[in-house]
Amino acid sequence: TADILRLESLQVHFPAQGGVFDRILGRPAVAVRAVDGIDLNIRRGEIVALVGESGSGKTTVGRVITKLAQPTAGRLLFEGHDVTSVQSLSALRPYRHRVQMIFQDAYQALNPRHTVFDIVAEPLRSLRLAKGKQVTERVSEALASAGLNPPSDFFARFPHELSGGQRQRVVIAGALAVKPELIVADEPVSMLDVSIRAQILQVLVDLREKRNMALLFITHDLPLAWLIADRIAVLYLGRLVEIGSADDITFNPRHPYTVALRNATPQIGSNADRGELPALQGEVPSAASVPKGCRFHTRCPLAFDRCKSEEPPALEVGPEHTSVCWLAK
Ligand code: SF4
Numbered sequence: 001t002a003d004i005l006r007l008e009s010l011q012v013h014f015p016a017q018g019g020v021f022d023r024i025l026g027r028p029a030v031a032v033r034a035v036d037g038i039d040l041n042i043r044r045g046e047i048v049a050l051v052g053e054s055g056s057g058k059t060t061v062g063r064v065i066t067k068l069a070q071p072t073a074g075r076l077l078f079e080g081h082d083v084t085s086v087q088s089l090s091a092l093r094p095y096r097h098r099v100q101m102i103f104q105d106a107y108q109a110l111n112p113r114h115t116v117f118d119i120v121a122e123p124l125r126s127l128r129l130a131k132g133k134q135v136t137e138r139v140s141e142a143l144a145s146a147g148l149n150p151p152s153d154f155f156a157r158f159p160h161e162l163s164g165g166q167r168q169r170v171v172i173a174g175a176l177a178v179k180p181e182l183i184v185a186d187e188p189v190s191m192l193d194v195s196i197r198a199q200i201l202q203v204l205v206d207l208r209e210k211r212n213m214a215l216l217f218i219t220h221d222l223p224l225a226w227l228i229a230d231r232i233a234v235l236y237l238g239r240l241v242e243i244g245s246a247d248d249i250t251f252n253p254r255h256p257y258t259v260a261l262r263n264a265t266p267q268i269g270s271n272a273d274r275g276e277l278p279a280l281q282g283e284v285p286s287a288a289s290v291p292k293g294c295r296f297h298t299r300c301p302l303a304f305d306r307c308k309s310e311e312p313p314a315l316e317v318g319p320e321h322t323s324v325c326w327l328a329k
Pocket of ligand 1: 255257303326
């Protein structure tokens with residue numbers, strides 16, 4: 001299947017705020033390497049999970065794809081067209097129509113003074129996709145697809161009159177109303193009760209079935225990624241360290257970081273197949289001081305000399321499965 005979206009060597013660096021001493025001593029401002037050279041493709045109708053801890057750069061990747069942040073290098077291709085430098089509102093309109101974002105905090109995302117109808121109708125109106133009666137039809141359809149039935153019961157309600165799960169469904173309906181071809185969902189269920197999570201995930205999976213919609217699902221939760229995704233890309237400190245099918249990444253991980261992530265989640269696999277690697281130590285280093293060599297070496301239980309000086313390339317370890325580690329082969 002053709003790629004709907006492709007990231008090529010994508011980079012987002014920004015200058016860090018230097019301290020007073022840095023300025024007095026004339027030290028140059030350091031760069032924060034939030035996203036540090038990412039190659040990733042998403043196919044039409046595919047669900048790709050982008051998995052990483054906080055500070056890995058995963059939200060920045062989502063913001064670049066939805067044009068809320070501008071990359072400092074690399075390219076963003078949508079259906080083969082380079083949209084990296086598209087920035088004017090009018091030029092962005094067709095793109096916004098086709099690529100939508102769902103944020104994690106439905107409370108923040110919804111205007112408390114607007115009714116559900118107005119919230120879901122807003123993107124239709126601002127992107128000039130529907131008028132008059134059509135708006136009502138599209139809003140009804142979107143609410144129904146997001147599992148809010150019967151839709152008309154929700155038209156006049158305000159966000160504070162809804163449960164957390166219903167609010168997240170309204171956010172999803174707002175994204176769906178414009179009939180996008182790709183949705184970027186940033187931790188869409190992390191604020192919800194476990195009992196409601198499965199229902200919301202089901203809504204997203206159904207959309208792929210019914211509309212062949214592609215989804216980039218951003219999460220810190222590997223078991224959740226396995227549940228929903230076809231492929232998983234593991235992000236560490238601004239770089240993808242492993243990409244593969246959801247099954248391979250979960251049950252046959254080939255990067256020590258992925259192995260550590262899996263070992264941190266008791267839900268997956270048995271103790272027997274878990275291997276000998278100890279759990280992860282410490283925090284993700286700051287993106288303003290990315291370690292030399294393999295960026296994971298400061299936390300890797302298998303690190304050896306070469307890892308401290310030379311950055312490993314992406315090595316193919318199986319069909320559609322790559323790992324960025326000297327030991328991957
Ligand atoms: Fe660990 Fe070295 Fe592999 Fe990096 S390259 S993940 S430090 S073994």
